[in-house]
Amino acid sequence: MTTKHAMPATTEAVDDYLKAILELSGPEDQRVTSNALAGHLEIRAASVTGMLQKLAGHTPSFVRYEKHHGVHLTALGKRRAVEILRHHRLLERFLHDVLDYSWDEVHEEAERLEHYISERLEDRIAAKLGDPAVDPHGHIIPEKDGAIPARDEVALSKWPCGVTAVISSVSDRDPAALREMKRLGLVPGTILTVETGTRTASLRIRMGSEASLRLSCELAAEILVVPESAG
Template sequence: MPPSRQGNVNTESVDNYLKAILALGGPDERRVSSTSLADRLNVAPASVTNMLQKLAAASVPFVEYERHRGVLLSAAGKRRALEVVRHHRLLETFLFEVLDYPIEEVHEEAERLEHFISERFEERIAAKLGHPKFDPHGHCIPAMDGRMSKQISKTLTELKHDGEFLVDSVSDRDATLLKRLRTHGITPGARVQVISRSPDDFVLRTGNSKALRLNRNLATAVRIRSDH
């Protein structure tokens, strides 16, 4: 169900803030700084502060905010954030599997649609897809009640040793990077061999493909798990 408007605040903006706080807070639901939000959403820090104050002061607060201490989602904010994430990931899956969208285009299209679909439409998409648990990027799709399985994985940058691993998920935030990784066979479920690594440079191979060199920024987009 679309959210009630927070005063005169744009619904899409509210959703984007809640999703960003959920993502940056991680599984531990850490406090998120205004600076981190500004960087992720590409907005001015003053605009972030203004929005957080509005969300915290609403009749049904979506966040708990203290200046200089960061922000946490309230129970209502977390429910809405997970609902929008569910919409987004179901839409990505539908666009990719049913409408044959290129993988690098589904994120942007889902971003436009996720705020407005009804619960009935959401249920029809889920049923049509067979109630999938993961989207095409390997990200877990929250259940209707907001529950979401924890994925035990780490980014390439967190690796402590070389070896063979399975790709758990790939970030959907950079279409150009996503297309490049897919060209090299780096997709969810693929087996990859990490040949060498340094603080700023990672070299890996999938199957018989040529070695792919990723800088640290690109390597953070690939999450892997043990192949055992």
């Protein structure tokens, strides 16, 4: 048995590091560089080094760190990072469904609150919502035990032309982009194809019966899709 509950206490700063490492290490547990962390957290690389040394020197440890060669999460660190991620996505779903937040408003509030809700509140929110599978942007909500159902997503900007795709999720970090997507009907579940031969600074997509429309590559990069069958 992997000791049900013995998560060492963390601070908001530590949580932010763990979450950043999780997000930057990709689908399989790649090492993350100090620089990448500094960029993601909007702090200086020297500060990152300091924190990583402290984190790695603690026991039990959240991270494995090798000087000059980046950092990656231990099982414990991943457990905590996923817990925060679950908080974040549950909160987004809750704010959206119960408190009438729009999908471009939820991220900022959830980002603050995710560090402070108790396990009890996490559970009550999940129960109230009926254990939802995804947040308002289509991101998968980790399960209570830390499991994250897999899903192979591809950026719309890299999807082959002419093949039908379904939007699986969109980035939640840019409220203006989210409002634009909503206006265009680019929400999770939307079925679309990229028209052939339209791959310059923008691309043209077609959704159902409507007229096709132009999309900047930046916007298309924030939209992730899956094959239609996996919709």
